[in-house]
Amino acid sequence: MESTTFDKGYSPGQQAWRRLLQNKAALYSMVILALIVFVCLFLVSISPWQLDDVDWDNIGTAPSFIGQHYFGTDANGRDLFVRTLQGGRISLMVGLLATAVSFIIGILYGAVAGYTGGKTDALMMRFVDILYALPFMFFVILLTVYFGRSIWLIFIAIGAVEWLTMARIVRGQSLALKRRSFVEAARVTGASHFNIIKRHIIPNTLGPVIVYATLTVPQVILFESFLSFLGLGVQEPMTSWGVLIAEGASQMESAPWMLLFPAGFLVVTLFCLNFIGDGLRDALDPKDR
Amino acid sequence: MLSYILKRIAGTLPTLFIIITIAFFMIRLAPGGPFDSEREVPPEIAENLERVYHLNDPLWQQYGYYLLNVLKGDFGPSFKYQDYSVSELIAQGFPVSIQLGLLAIILALVIGVTLGSIAALRQNKTVDYLVMTLAMTGITIPNFVMAPILVLVFAVFLGWLPAGGWGDLKHMVLPVIALSLPQIAMVARMTRASLIETMNAPYIKTAKAKGLPPRLILLRHASRATMLPIISWLGPASAAIITGSVVVEQIFGLPGIGRHFVNGALNRDYTLVMGVVIFYGVIIILMNLLVDLLYAWLDPRIRY
Amino acid sequence: MLSIKNLTVEFSVTTGAKKQQVLKAVNNASLQIKQGETVAIVGESGSGKSQLFNALMGLLPKNAKVSGEIEFIGQPLLDLELKQLNQIRGKEIGMIFQDPMTALNPYLRIGKQLTEVLEIHRSTENPLDKNAIKAKAIKMLERVHIDNAEQRFNSYPHELSGGMRQRVVIAMALLCKPKLIIADEPTTALDVTIQTEIIRLLKEIHKAEKTSIVLITHDLPVVAGLCERIMVMYAGRIVESGTIDDIFNHARHPYTQALLAATPQNISKKGRMKSIDGQPPDPLNLPTGCAFNSRCAYAKPNCFEKQPEETSLNSHHQFRCFMGIDE
Numbered sequence: 001m002e003s004t005t006f007d008k009g010y011s012p013g014q015q016a017w018r019r020l021l022q023n024k025a026a027l028y029s030m031v032i033l034a035l036i037v038f039v040c041l042f043l044v045s046i047s048p049w050q051l052d053d054v055d056w057d058n059i060g061t062a063p064s065f066i067g068q069h070y071f072g073t074d075a076n077g078r079d080l081f082v083r084t085l086q087g088g089r090i091s092l093m094v095g096l097l098a099t100a101v102s103f104i105i106g107i108l109y110g111a112v113a114g115y116t117g118g119k120t121d122a123l124m125m126r127f128v129d130i131l132y133a134l135p136f137m138f139f140v141i142l143l144t145v146y147f148g149r150s151i152w153l154i155f156i157a158i159g160a161v162e163w164l165t166m167a168r169i170v171r172g173q174s175l176a177l178k179r180r181s182f183v184e185a186a187r188v189t190g191a192s193h194f195n196i197i198k199r200h201i202i203p204n205t206l207g208p209v210i211v212y213a214t215l216t217v218p219q220v221i222l223f224e225s226f227l228s229f230l231g232l233g234v235q236e237p238m239t240s241w242g243v244l245i246a247e248g249a250s251q252m253e254s255a256p257w258m259l260l261f262p263a264g265f266l267v268v269t270l271f272c273l274n275f276i277g278d279g280l281r282d283a284l285d286p287k288d289r
Numbered sequence: 290m291l292s293y294i295l296k297r298i299a300g301t302l303p304t305l306f307i308i309i310t311i312a313f314f315m316i317r318l319a320p321g322g323p324f325d326s327e328r329e330v331p332p333e334i335a336e337n338l339e340r341v342y343h344l345n346d347p348l349w350q351q352y353g354y355y356l357l358n359v360l361k362g363d364f365g366p367s368f369k370y371q372d373y374s375v376s377e378l379i380a381q382g383f384p385v386s387i388q389l390g391l392l393a394i395i396l397a398l399v400i401g402v403t404l405g406s407i408a409a410l411r412q413n414k415t416v417d418y419l420v421m422t423l424a425m426t427g428i429t430i431p432n433f434v435m436a437p438i439l440v441l442v443f444a445v446f447l448g449w450l451p452a453g454g455w456g457d458l459k460h461m462v463l464p465v466i467a468l469s470l471p472q473i474a475m476v477a478r479m480t481r482a483s484l485i486e487t488m489n490a491p492y493i494k495t496a497k498a499k500g501l502p503p504r505l506i507l508l509r510h511a512s513r514a515t516m517l518p519i520i521s522w523l524g525p526a527s528a529a530i531i532t533g534s535v536v537v538e539q540i541f542g543l544p545g546i547g548r549h550f551v552n553g554a555l556n557r558d559y560t561l562v563m564g565v566v567i568f569y570g571v572i573i574i575l576m577n578l579l580v581d582l583l584y585a586w587l588d589p590r591i592r593y
Numbered sequence: 594m595l596s597i598k599n600l601t602v603e604f605s606v607t608t609g610a611k612k613q614q615v616l617k618a619v620n621n622a623s624l625q626i627k628q629g630e631t632v633a634i635v636g637e638s639g640s641g642k643s644q645l646f647n648a649l650m651g652l653l654p655k656n657a658k659v660s661g662e663i664e665f666i667g668q669p670l671l672d673l674e675l676k677q678l679n680q681i682r683g684k685e686i687g688m689i690f691q692d693p694m695t696a697l698n699p700y701l702r703i704g705k706q707l708t709e710v711l712e713i714h715r716s717t718e719n720p721l722d723k724n725a726i727k728a729k730a731i732k733m734l735e736r737v738h739i740d741n742a743e744q745r746f747n748s749y750p751h752e753l754s755g756g757m758r759q760r761v762v763i764a765m766a767l768l769c770k771p772k773l774i775i776a777d778e779p780t781t782a783l784d785v786t787i788q789t790e791i792i793r794l795l796k797e798i799h800k801a802e803k804t805s806i807v808l809i810t811h812d813l814p815v816v817a818g819l820c821e822r823i824m825v826m827y828a829g830r831i832v833e834s835g836t837i838d839d840i841f842n843h844a845r846h847p848y849t850q851a852l853l854a855a856t857p858q859n860i861s862k863k864g865r866m867k868s869i870d871g872q873p874p875d876p877l878n879l880p881t882g883c884a885f886n887s888r889c890a891y892a893k894p895n896c897f898e899k900q901p902e903e904t905s906l907n908s909h910h911q912f913r914c915f916m917g918i919d920e
Contacts, residue, residue: 071587073505097580112486141550141554141562142315142562142563142566147497158393158483194296218429222431225431225433226431226433229433229536230535230536230551230554230555231551231555232551232555233553245433245434245437246433248437249433249436249437249540252440252441252445253441253445256441259437259438259441263434263437263438266431267429267430267434270429270430270431271425274428274429415743474750490695491690491692491695491696492695492696492697492698492699493767494652494686494690494696495690495696495697495698495762496698497650497651497652498650498652498681498682498683498687498688498690499682499683499709499710499712499713499765500678500679500680500681500682500683500710500713500714501679501683501709502675502676502679502713503675505709505713509701509709511697513700514699572627587700588700589699589700589749589751590699590749590751
C-alpha cells in the first residue's frame with residue numbers, strides 16, 4: 001500500500017493523520033465543519049423564536065440584529081435563523097445516518113462476496129452491476145411516491161442506493177486480502193469464516209472505505225436536499241436545507257436572504273466534506289497529484 | 290462488429306426487464322391508485338379501468354399486456370390527466386428536454402476539454418489553480434443552488450436574461466448553463482488528469498525525440514489517449530444530465546419531461562412516473578451502449 | 594562530432610516527508626564521440642547514463658536543471674530554442690528507447706508513425722510527396738528485416754511482436770539518415786535471442802551507413818558485439834573509458850573490474866557468481882570523495898576525501914581512480 005519511509009515510532013494510522021493535518025484545505029475544512037455542526041446543534045437557543053412561530057409583525061423581513069431575526073424571516077413570518085439551523089440538523093443527520101446504512105450494508109455485502117469468491121461472488125456482483133445501471137435516483141423518488149414521504153424512508157432509500165459502490169470497493173479489497181498470509185494463518189487456527197471476515201478482512205478494508213464514506217456524506221446530503229427541493233423529501237413540520245432553498249428560490253426576487261443563508265450553509269458544508277474526503281484520500285495513499 | 294453490438298444490446302436487456310417489471314408491480318400494487326380495492330370508484334370508471342388494464346385476466350397475463358404495450362411505446366394513460374396518454378405527455382416534453390440535454394453535453398465537452406487542457410499544459414501555474422478551483426466549485430455546488438443564483442444575478446439584478454419560460458435563444462442560455470456547469474467542471478478535471486498522464490507516456494517521449502513540434506504531438510499523439518476516459522464518462526454523464534434536467538426544468542418552468550416527472554411524483558400519477566422512468570432508463574442504456582461502441586471504435590486494441 | 598563537457602543534471606524532488614531535495618543524476622561528466630564511432634555507455638540503473646543523453650536530446654522533465662556544455666557538430670545543444678532543437682532531433686540524431694511496447698503510440702498505425710518523421714523533416718532539397726514518403730518508409734521496414742513490409746505498414750503496434758516493434762523503432766530513428774543514433778537499452782526488454790538480432794541489425798547499419806552509435810546498456814557482454822569504445826559510468830560520473838581491448842583486458846578502475854568479474858562467464862570454481870557488495874550511493878546524498886568508496890576493495894583514506902581526477906594511460910584509455918596514481 002504505502003511506499004514512503006516511515007518516521008520512527010509512528011503507526012501507519014498516525015502517519016496518515018499527520019499527513020491529513022498537513023493538508024491546509026482539509027484542516028480548515030474540519031474546523032469549519034465542526035463549527036457548523038456546533039452551531040446547528042447548540043446555538044438554536046440563542047434565538048428566542050421557535051421553529052414554527054409566526055411573527056405576524058415581521059413577515060418577509062430582512063436580517064436584522066435588533067429584531068432578533070438574525071437571518072430574517074420567510075414568507076410566512078417564520079424566523080430563518082432557527083429554521084436554517086434546524087434544517088441543518090436534519091440535513092446533517094440524514095447525511096450521517098444514510099451513509100451509515102449504506103456503510104453497513106455495503107461492507108457486509110462486499111466482504112462476504114469478495115471472501116466467498118467463486119460463483120457466489122460472481123452472482124452477487126452481477127446483482128450489483130444490474131442495480132448500478134438503473135437510474136436509481138428515480139427509484140428513490142418512486143419509493144417516496146409509493147410509501148409516502150417519511151424521513152425514515154429517506155434514510156433507507158438513500159442508503160439502499162449508496163451501498164453499491166461501497167460494496168464494490170470492499171469486495172475488491174477483500175478479494176485481495178483473502179490471499180494474504182494472515183488470513184491463511186487464521187484459517188489454520190480454526191477461525192470460522194464469519195470471524196475471519198469480522199476481525200481480519202473488514203478492519204483492513206477500512207482505509208478506502210473511510211475515504212469513500214467521507215465522500216458519500218456530502219452526496220447523501222446533496223441527494224436529500226435535491227429530494228426536498230422537489231418537494232419529495234422532508235415534509236412539514238420538519239425542514240431541511242433543501243426545503244429552505246426551494247422556498248428561498250421561489251421568493252428570490254423579494255427576499256434573497258431566504259435563499260442565500262441555507263444555500264450558503266449547504267455549499268460550505270459540502271465543500272468542507274469534499275476537502276476532508278480528498279485530504280483523507282491523499283493522506284491514506286500519498287501520491288503526487 | 291455486428292455480433293459485438295448485438296451482444297452488448299443483449300447485456301442491457303435484463304436491466305430493462307427489471308425496470309419494466311418493477312414498474313408494472315408498482316402500478317398494480319400502488320396504494321391510492323385505481324387498483325386500490327378500498328377506493329370508491331364510480332361504475333363507468335371501474336368499467337374503463339377493467340377494460341384498459343385487463344383486470345379480469347390473470348396477473349401474469351396483465352403483465353404480458355403491459356410488457357407488450359411498453360415495447361410498443363404505449364405506457365398507458367396518465368392517472369391524473371385522464372385525457373392524455375403518458376406517451377403523449379412524454380412526446381410533448383421530449384423536444385425541450387433533448388435540446389437542453391444535448392446542448393449541455395456539447396457545452397460540457399467543448400468548454401471542459403479546453404479548460405482542462407489549458408490547465409494541464411500550464412500545470413501548477415496560476416491558470417491551473419484557477420481552473421481547478423472553478424472546477425471544484427462547479428462540482429460541489431448543486432445545480433438547484435446554482436440555478437437560482439444564476440437567475441438572481443442575471444435575471445433579477447442584471448436583467449439580461451429571462452428568468453424562465455421557453456421559446457427562443459435567450460430562454461435557453463441560463464438553463465443550459467445551469468445544467469452543464471457541473472459537467473463542465475467534471476470534464477475539465479478529467480481532461481486535465483488525463484492529459485497530464487498521457488504527456489508522461491513513453492510514446493510522447495519518442496514523438497519528441499523524433500523532432501515533432503509540440504502542437505502536432507498534442508493533436509495527433511496525445512489526443513486520443515486523453516479523450517478516451519472522457520468518452521467513457523459520457524455514459525454516466527448523460528444519467529447525471531437527466532437528473533439535473535429535472536431540477537433545471539422545475540426552476541425555469543420549462544415544459545420538458547422532467548417537469549412532468551416531478552408533477553407526476555407529487556400527484557402520485559403512477560403511470561406517468563413509471564413511463565418516464567422507463568423512458569429515461571432506455572435513454573441511459575442507449576447512451577451507455579453508444580459510448581461503449583464509440584470507445585471500442587476509437588481504441589484499436591479492443592477488437593470485436 | 595559530439596562533445597559533452599562538465600555536464601551536471603539535477604532534479605528537484607519532494608521526498609515522502611514533503612522535503613525539497615536535489616537529486617544529482619549526472620555529476621560533472623565529460624565525453625567525446627567521433628563521427629562514425631560506436632561507443633557503449635555502461636553502468637547500473639541509476640548511474641545517470643540515460644539522463645546524460647536525455648539532457649542531450651532535451652527530453653528531461655520540467656524539474657530538471659542542467660549545467661555544462663554539449664556540442665554537436667559545432668552547435669551547442671543546451672539552451673537551444675525548441676524549433677532549432679527539433680531540426681536536430683529525429684533528423685541528425687535519432688533515438689531508440691528501451692521498451693518497444695510503450696515507445697510506440699498504440700493508437701496510431703506504425704505507417705503513420707514512420708511517415709511523420711519524414712514529413713516533419715522535409716526540406717527544400719528533399720521535397721518528397723506522400724507516395725515517395727510511403728515508399729521510403731516501407732523500404733526502411735524491409736531494411737530492418739520486417740517481412741510483408743507493405744502489409745505491416747498499416748498495422749497497429751499491438752499487432753506486432755516485441756522484436757518487430759523494436760525494429761520499427763529503429764526504422765523510425767533511421768529514416769532521416771541521422772549522423773548519430775542513441776540506443777537507450779534497446780535490448781533490455783527483449784528476449785535473449787531477439788537481443789542478438791537487434792544488435793546485429795545495429796552493427797549492419799553502422800557498417801553500411803557509418804552512423805555513429807551510442808549504446809547505453811548495463812549489460813557488458815552485449816557491448817562486445819557492436820562497440821569499439823566503452824565508457825563506464827558510476828553515480829553520474831564516467832569512471833573509465835577505453836577501447837574494447839582496454840576495458841576487457843586492461844581495466845584499471847575497481848568498479849570496471851568488478852563489473853567484468855560479475856558477468857556470468859566468470860563463475861568461480863565454487864560455482865558462485867561474483868557480485869558487487871553494497872549499494873550504489875543515494876543520488877540525493879552523494880558522498881564526498883570517490884562515489885565508489887564504500888564498495889571498493891582497495892579504498893584508502895584519500896578516497897573518502899577527494900574525488901579522483903582523470904588519469905590518461907594513453908590516447909584512448911582514461912580512468913578516475915587514486916589507485917593508479919599511487920603506483
